Amino acid sequence: MSRSLAYEPRYALNAICPYFTMFPLEYPLRVLRKHRNDSPVVMDPFCGRGTTLFAARALGLASRGIDSSPIAIAIARAKLCKVQPQRAIELAQHFIANIEPVDVPDTEFFRAAFTPAVLKAVCAIREGLLGTSWRSNSAVLLRAAMLGCLHGPTNKRPETQAYFSNQMPRTFSSKPDYSVRYWKSKGLKAPAADVIEVLSRKLMRFDETSPPSGVTPSRAVLGDSRSARSLPARSRDFSVVVTSPPYYGMTTYVEDQWLRNWLLGGASTVNYGNSEQLEHTGKDVFAKSLGSVWRNMALTRTDSLDMYIRFGIIPSTKVDAKALMLASLEESGVKWKMVHTREAETAASGKRQADLMAAGSTAALEYDFHVRRI
Template sequence: MTLAYNKENALNAICPYFTMFPLEYPNRVLKKHLKESPVVLDPFCGRGTTLFSARKSGLSAWGIDSSPVAVAIAKAKLASCDIEAPLELAAELISEFEPANLPDTPFFRSAYHPSTLLDICALREGLLRLENETDASSILRAAALGCLHGPLPKHVENAGYFSNQMPRTYASKPDYAVRFWRERNLLAPKVDVLRVLRRKIERLVGLEEASPCSISQVLHGDAQSEELFRSLGTAPSIVITSPPYYGMRTYVQDQWLRNWFLGGTDCIDYSAGPQLDHGGQQVFAASLGKVWKNIATSAESSESLHMYVRFGIIPSAQVDAKKLFKASLVESGVDWRLVSTRSAKSADVGKRQADQMKAESAAAVEFDFHVERA
């Protein structure tokens, strides 16, 4: 059984996310360096698996991501609070807020029962209006994102999600989803939002244990930005990360529904936003090189700097992953020493995604690189 299914790692699974970064990978790396008490950094932190691993190891960790959805989920990995605190906050927001904006599109009318959507929107607007972010609000936000869409239960009282039939890890495109539901006569269930959230949050083993990190150690921004790295409170000495795969441009679009919950539009925004440049291998390597340079600059005061990078290519790109990664190291202008290159085996994306809507994807080829500052 993989670590993902262990009860003590439920917090790491608070919100399913399109990812191929198993907990075993950062755990294995940190075990090697534990005696050094390193400061950990993940500049493409995604849903925060590296941060969760560092937390479990009692280490300080920082995360960066350009996706607001990723940042919201990753913050929860560093949060610590009483189990009841986020649930009490949820009840308070739902009872106090009468939503000003209820999306009225074919998708939302088919995706959620009217009373369920009302509570979701109250929760959404209440969280958006909070003046101060707390550990409890971070947990509530991530839990709500995790419950926002997923498979239908056989019995509504066992619902773990708010929506009509959908994948757990990404949001289907609206037109496709509406056709899918209509062809199968699938109706959105009337679910108790607070009950679903309680089922989710009560499973978060270890949430009440003190965290060595603050939720403020997850930064929303572009890792290519030198200025963003100045916000790191301590110099990193271990980097564990998995950059966006070359040719994969739709991370935010695939999470459009969760992005809506965080304050985005109720339709898909296809603008690229801040991300690595996928316009060609050379510009991609240069973009990634900027990140490696920023890391090295931020870690100038560290005696040593190790980077462990899981890197891959989507099959349709037909690019040499090892050659592209090495080119990014050269582009950084930093003197890196390549310690090892290993195959990470294939990550079968299709099998890791919910198949309720028959989404299919070919396997990506991945490599694990270990480099250190020379």
């Protein structure tokens, strides 16, 4: 079995923050290599943590992305920033040394999740970042690294500790009450992590690099790709779309990232009922909602438009993924030529969404679609 690209040092930046909706880097790299000689601008209307954007960067291509999750966009912007690890570390040190945090959560969860010293340092960096322009490359990189280190498995050896928290998943934030019960039942304590050392272990894996000319973090936009307002005229310069829409039936993206959302300035509790980008109240409604995204992609002013879409469904929904995708393309009102449809690897092989929905869940079957605007 071939080694995943995720383990290659040159692709380390793409793993700055684990995220449960990530698709394997191999997919966008394979697609974009076909178009590399044409130097296209690449678009991902569901950019998530920015895997497509990173693939474009790795191939020297300009890219754009849209996502409705602030956590996703904070991570994706790191894929488009100028990477200077030492400056990001120095920024974190500055915040810890100069900020006495005023907003330190004092709930059972936070007391059990972090040691007092770690929580104080995390809150100092949080407040520093909230007061710093997100356009700063150092702040963009540090923000994504903080999200990546905020929670995950503990390690018995302090010198290899990679996360700040008590034992937690690394790809999503377990709910407060569940976490506290679990820690108590297992007798688990938060690690006495050194926040700067943990950040340094992550950041110093990255080489100093710059994105392609003209590419900045601002090309990853917090927005709703169903709305043409998220795609102003200046952004309609792309000719290749590579994306993976949310699974049909998956609606808890923000809730499942509640702790990272807190780091970005959100509440220190879980807020349920957040609106999702696509509507999941029925197959027809979902197809229409997704169709509006494809309609907006067709607004690009380039002569040609190729869309590569990896799409799957939650097995429990018992929906035909291929039929649902074809229905969404029909709903767009745009004339598309189906170049090919083929089975992708299962979601489990890419460590995708189905793995984390429930213990023993079955991996979904995914399909790769290539369509071209006529």
